[in-house]
Amino acid sequence: MLALHKLQTQFAQAMLDPGGKGSELPIRANGLSAARRLQVYRNNLFASLTGALRACYPVINRLLGERFFDWAAKHYIRDYPSTSGNLHDFGREYAEFIRAFPPAAELVYLADVARLEWTYQEAFHAPEPDAFKLDELSSVPPDRYGELCFKLHPASRLLVSEYPILHIWQVNQPGCDGMVDLSEGGVNLLVIRRGLAIQIEALSVGEYALLENLAQGHVMSYAAEHALKAEPALDLPRCLRRHVARRTIVGFEL
Incomplete structure (x- = not known):
């Protein structure tokens, strides 16, 4: 036996x-x-x-x-x-x-398209976050904003590629067709589940740098510095408000 x-x-x-x-x-x-x-x-x-x-x-x-x-x-x-x-x-x-x-x-772009599809899968099965208590954020003194460590939605993923993988993904959806020129260049993407829907959003280089550094656990001052270094014209307050409102950012620690 x-x-x-x-x-x-x-x-x-x-x-x-x-x-x-x-x-x-x-x-x-x-x-x-x-x-x-x-x-x-x-x-x-x-x-x-x-x-x-x-x-x-x-x-x-x-x-x-x-x-x-x-x-x-x-x-x-x-x-x-x-x-x-x-x-x-x-x-x-x-x-x-x-x-x-x-x-x-x-x-040459195939592996990055596969990364996008797996990221989609991960976002679909990720847990929901706890409710973001905005009143707690409003109680933080302004001189400590730079020490904030924002938390991204657990069903969010960041992805960068040197190829136009979002366009490739879009034209290969059911009922869609079209041609993609690889010379369109690369993309910075946010893949996130909002409610029951998976959304794929193209980000600017500064916006991507901000979210990437926050996802890595860096404090706001560090993330902001790198975001503005990547994109000096980035409207940082507006960018931050947008991602809080759209629940890309769902919590914080101080």
Whole structure:
């Protein structure tokens, strides 16, 4: 009798090995050989995980085409086997995978589009924040504003790319079409869930620098300094008010 851990390890290896027969596993034939039984299970596993990847990366699926996507998915499933019992976690390393996948090397923007789609997924499943008590903020003395450490919405993510990935994402939505010129340049993005809707917003370089530094836990004076260094003309008070009003910023510490 195999120990449970060894049995599970051998079974997982047999699932990921396309030629694996699982000869060491105690599988009863009962009309089908052990290899055939494993192949049926393996086919179901790969179909399920490929479907999960397609649900996370619909734009990548459209850019690559379904047959190419399915073929690449087989490589991903074997190279990055799931380590979580939560199917929502599967696909986290897909951008890393597709960046290094030689058959897709000519599509230089693909990994960043994948990062955007995974960020969308993360924002969708992130928790809701506690209510932001604005009256507490109004009680902070003006001479201590620079010491404020603002907290971003837990369902917000920041993303920067040298490619026009937002435009690529937009023209590849259902019912949409169009061409994208890569010379449009890069974007700074905020991906955030507001209510039940995921929104993707393009940010100026200063606005991005402000939110990025706040997300990293820096105090307001530090974040403001770097925001204005990136974009000297940034209207900092207006920018801050907008993100408080739109609940990008949902709390603070002093």
